[in-house]
Amino acid sequence: MQCSSCGVDASSEPGGLAAARVTWTFGTERGRTVWTCPACSRRHARSMEGRLDSAWW
Numbered sequence: 001m002q003c004s005s006c007g008v009d010a011s012s013e014p015g016g017l018a019a020a021r022v023t024w025t026f027g028t029e030r031g032r033t034v035w036t037c038p039a040c041s042r043r044h045a046r047s048m049e050g051r052l053d054s055a056w057w
């Protein structure tokens with residue numbers, strides 16, 4: 001299982017796959033399962049907020 005954004009392998013995370021299943025973000029993209037590591041999840045959240053802000057102002 002790899003991060004769909006940066007490609008890091010979940011088994012190289014602290015705690016390994018078992019921990020990654022808890023901390024990583026799970027989603028589906030065009031019918032297949034995709035995983036996003038915590039670092040990329042935070043980055044995406046920030047960029048989403050950024051877009052929201054620019055649309056709002």
Ligand SMILES: [Zn+2]
Nearest residue numbers: 003006037040
């Ligand atoms: Zn990542």
